[in-house]
Amino acid sequence: MLILHRQPKLPPLCMETLVRRLGRIFSQNDRLGNRKMDRLEKALDRWLETASWRLPFRTLREEADYLGTDSVTLFHFFEQRMKIDFRTWRNRLRLEDAKRMMLEDPGASTAEIARRTGFSDRSNFSRAFLSYTGLTPAKWREKARTSHDVPAPENDYV
Secondary structure, eight states: OOOOOOOOOOOHHHHHHHHHHHHHHHHHHHHHHHHHHHHHHHHHHHHHHTTGGGOOSOOHHHHHHHTTSOHHHHHHHIIIIISSOHHHHHHHHHHHHHHHHHHHOTTSOHHHHHHHTTOSSHHHHHHHHHHHHSSOHHHHHHHHHHOSOSOOOOOTTO
């Protein structure tokens, strides 16, 4: 035999108290979350100053550890404040860095630039570069040498 128990109805005063308490808890969590995000922003500033995007083979979890946070907080920070995911942002930093290197050091090989900017190998670098610029690294470099209409590396991802 199955007996169903009814949930007791809370009197209106108890409901109001519960709502107020929940409101306080959520506002405390928001303040803690904002402090966490502010600390992460400062850590990212240091990360940028040291050009840490060049460090190869780092997973999102490893980057979060390096920044003194967890991967969930890192994900939410980029989703809310940057409006782009961390990996895409880091790849754009690497690719802009690579464009700058190609202009400054025209004799450097594609493999060398890929290694110096943190890509695991030349083919991953070339694929990402083509997707980002619409040109292979060799074609972009050639166009940069012969034309003045190649846009300079951007710095707006910082």
